[in-house]
Amino acid sequence: xxxxxPVVILMAPLFGALLATLLGRGRQVACWWTALIALGISALxxxxxxxxxxxxxxGELRYRMGGWHESSGYEVGIELRVDMLAALxxxxxxxxxxxxxxxxxxxxxxxxxxxxxxxxxxxxxxIVGLCGxxxxxxxxxxxxLIEITSLTSYALIAMGNRRAALSSFNYIxxxxxxxxxxxxxxxxxYIKTGTLxxxxxxxxxxSGNLWGHASxxxxxxxxxxxxxxxxxxxxLHGWLPxxxxxxxxxxxxxxxxxxxxxxxxxxxxxxxxxxxxxYVYSSGHVWGELIIWMSIIAIVAGSFLALARTDIxxxxxxxxxxxxxxxxxxxxxxxxxGLAGSMYHIFSDAxxxxxxxxxxxxxxxxxxxxxxTAFNGLFxxxxxxxxxxxxxxxxxxxxxxxxxxxxxxYLISGGIEAGHWAYVAALLFSSLVNAxxxxxxxxxxxxxNLKGVADExxxxxxxxxxxxxxxxxxxxxxxPLFLAVMAVLLVGIYNNTLVSWLKAAMPPL
Amino acid sequence: xxLLAAGFIEDNIVPKFNYWIYVILMMIGLYAMITKNNLxxxxxxxxxxxxxxxxxxxxxxxxxxxxxPILGHGQHHEIVEEGKPSGEVITxxxxxxxxxxxxxxxxxxxxxxxxxxxxxxxxxxxxSFGTLEEDEILDQLRPGGHD
Numbered sequence: 013x014x015x016x017x018p019v020v021i022l023m024a025p026l027f028g029a030l031l032a033t034l035l036g037r038g039r040q041v042a043c044w045w046t047a048l049i050a051l052g053i054s055a056l057x058x059x060x061x062x063x064x065x066x067x068x069x070x071g072e073l074r075y076r077m078g079g080w081h082e083s084s085g086y087e088v089g090i091e092l093r094v095d096m097l098a099a100l101x102x103x104x105x106x107x108x109x110x111x112x113x114x115x116x117x118x119x120x121x122x123x124x125x126x127x128x129x130x131x132x133x134x135x136x137x138x139i140v141g142l143c144g145x146x147x148x149x150x151x152x153x154x155x156x157l158i159e160i161t162s163l164t165s166y167a168l169i170a171m172g173n174r175r176a177a178l179s180s181f182n183y184i185x186x187x188x189x190x191x192x193x194x195x196x197x198x199x200x201x202y203i204k205t206g207t208l209x210x211x212x213x214x215x216x217x218x219s220g221n222l223w224g225h226a227s228x229x230x231x232x233x234x235x236x237x238x239x240x241x242x243x244x245x246x247x248l249h250g251w252l253p254x255x256x257x258x259x260x261x262x263x264x265x266x267x268x269x270x271x272x273x274x275x276x277x278x279x280x281x282x283x284x285x286x287x288x289x290x291y292v293y294s295s296g297h298v299w300g301e302l303i304i305w306m307s308i309i310a311i312v313a314g315s316f317l318a319l320a321r322t323d324i325x326x327x328x329x330x331x332x333x334x335x336x337x338x339x340x341x342x343x344x345x346x347x348x349x350g351l352a353g354s355m356y357h358i359f360s361d362a363x364x365x366x367x368x369x370x371x372x373x374x375x376x377x378x379x380x381x382x383x384x385t386a387f388n389g390l391f392x393x394x395x396x397x398x399x400x401x402x403x404x405x406x407x408x409x410x411x412x413x414x415x416x417x418x419x420x421x422y423l424i425s426g427g428i429e430a431g432h433w434a435y436v437a438a439l440l441f442s443s444l445v446n447a448x449x450x451x452x453x454x455x456x457x458x459x460x461n462l463k464g465v466a467d468e469x470x471x472x473x474x475x476x477x478x479x480x481x482x483x484x485x486x487x488x489x490x491x492p493l494f495l496a497v498m499a500v501l502l503v504g505i506y507n508n509t510l511v512s513w514l515k516a517a518m519p520p521l
Numbered sequence: 522x523x524l525l526a527a528g529f530i531e532d533n534i535v536p537k538f539n540y541w542i543y544v545i546l547m548m549i550g551l552y553a554m555i556t557k558n559n560l561x562x563x564x565x566x567x568x569x570x571x572x573x574x575x576x577x578x579x580x581x582x583x584x585x586x587x588x589x590p591i592l593g594h595g596q597h598h599e600i601v602e603e604g605k606p607s608g609e610v611i612t613x614x615x616x617x618x619x620x621x622x623x624x625x626x627x628x629x630x631x632x633x634x635x636x637x638x639x640x641x642x643x644x645x646x647x648x649s650f651g652t653l654e655e656d657e658i659l660d661q662l663r664p665g666g667h668d
Contacts, residue, residue, distance in 0.1 A: 152624055155628075156627055156631065159635070163631075163634055163635060166638055174645070174646070174649035174650065177642050177645045177646050177649065178646055178650075178658060178662075181642050184567075184635065184638070184639045185554055185563055185567065188554075188567050188571070189570070192570060195574055195628065199574070199578055199581065202621070
């Protein structure tokens with residue numbers, strides 16, 4: 013049974029999505045249970061998957077879809093490959109999906125009205141796509157799964173107000189360019205190697221010594237550009253803030269922690285497993301230094317743009333842009349600490365972004381205000397929610413024992429080891445800016461509006477009617493928030509175990 | 522000068538004309554996606570862009586003097602390596618590589634669904650803004666705009 017775990021993870025939400033569509037409108041509670049059970053099964057098997065990978069001797073599971081065996085040394089069919097990194101990312105994806113479904117229950121009825129069943133169906137399809145991206149070992153299959161995730165997220169974002177439809181349209185244009193660049197890169201690799209299996213491509217590149225060819229360089233650049241557009245690395249981030257800000261809150265609360273992080277995983281996968289670290293990190297290429305500088309610009313620009321925002325969610329989306337810079341930079345430091353920090357930050361950023369988005373959604377819902385003014389005197393009125401927000405915020409700033417501290421620790425030690433001081437400085441600078449951003453909010457939340465700045469000083473760039481407000485925050489929203497807080501703390505406290513698992517999955521540098 | 526140009530065409534354009542066409546089509550699509558003001562024109566650009574990639578993939582499956590990859594009557598279902606005697610059996614040189622074509626079936630499906638979704642969303646945009654021109658939509662969204 014253990015060998016079938018990866019497929020069960022994919023199948024449960026896939027059938028759940030079909031069932032939710034069939035149940036249709038009018039049966040909202042049934043749809044919710046379908047999503048909850050399907051994602052629950054998926055999360056359960058994802059955790060079992062981690063144990064299975066730990067128990068297996070080689071540290072990875074392989075699953076040939078449809079039982080297509082290799083012929084003359086090459087994989088013929090689509091193969092799933094789950095190593096420790098993939099197993100952990102899948103567990104994070106399914107757990108966030110599961111917890112967010114609990115959170116969504118009371119929220120979607122107001123936000124989606126008659127489209128609730130479609131929300132649950134698309135929500136589950138998105139989780140299927142993300143899990144597939146993480147586990148697949150086939151370069152073309154990866155493209156198809158990226159497009160499945162993108163299509164569902166376009167539709168989910170467009171479920172919001174009219175600004176959301178416009179942001180979703182821009183996301184479609186940018187996302188299609190990104191995915192097409194990836195597809196084109198895979199085409200060049202296929203011309204050179206004649207195979208689509210990720211391990212086989214690396215094997216052929218190695219055995220045929222094809223690394224010097226121009227088409228391989230072109231393929232690498234195209235794939236990287238495509239993945240960067242999808243993960244919103246700074247100059248290519250244009251689609252992200254609006255899309256995540258105007259999307260319905262039940263959508264952005266799980267898309268924001270997952271989408272960019274899974275694309276960072278894809279980047280690591282392409283770098284280390286598809287092309288191989290010998291090629292990517294070889295000193296003959298100019299790009300290593302260039303990309304670290306790009307990530308430094310991303311960190312600094314993302315932090316500044318976040319500082320300038322007066323809308324809670326917009327501010328958080330620009331923080332995501334800065335965090336993407338952390339991970340991209342860490343991956344190119346060419347040492348174990350930086351790479352481990354980059355991988356570890358996938359989990360810690362997912363946990364803290366999830367925590368902050370949940371808390372921000374509750375605050376916006378309760379106060380009916382999506383500007384920073386919503387936080388005035390909130391510690392007295394909503395102490396539990398603010399505790400959740402505080403833990404997430406302290407993690408963003410980087411205080412122990414939250415996970416944000418440890419990921420910065422690994423990334424900074426990687427930067428010092430590589431002697432890249434500008435990157436270290438950018439990380440510290442971003443920490444400082446985050447401290448300014450969040451202590452500004454804490455001040456309001458504790459003491460109210462001290463400076464007496466009129467609310468009109470905060471321009472409101474939303475054009476929708478104010479969201480419906482709740483009389484009191486239901487338990488179905490507070491419990492997910494506290495689960496997210498637990499995740500932030502647990503990922504932080506058990507950082508040693510996590511990093512040792514991740515280092516075991518890392519190919520030798 | 523003319524000779525030089527002729528040589529350039531013979532060496533670089535004639536043997537690789539499929540790549541030239543795909544690159545030109547792709548650039549037309551990219552240009553439309555980025556610079557056009559009308560949302561539907563952007564989508565037309567997107568369709569051209571995706572079709573260019575399909576053209577690229579389909580053209581790499583071609584081999585010289587090869588036919589369509591369908592077995593005739595009575596042909597054996599095994600493929601022999603080059604150099605081995607081929608009596609009744611078929612050789613893989615006789616057939617175009619079908620794999621890129623099959624991949625493109627999936628890519629076409631993806632392209633169609635993206636286009637369909639984008640058209641549905643542009644219909645919603647038209648419903649709420651009353652226009653599909655990007656600058657007019659942005660005018661409406663400006664705080665002081667007429668709305």
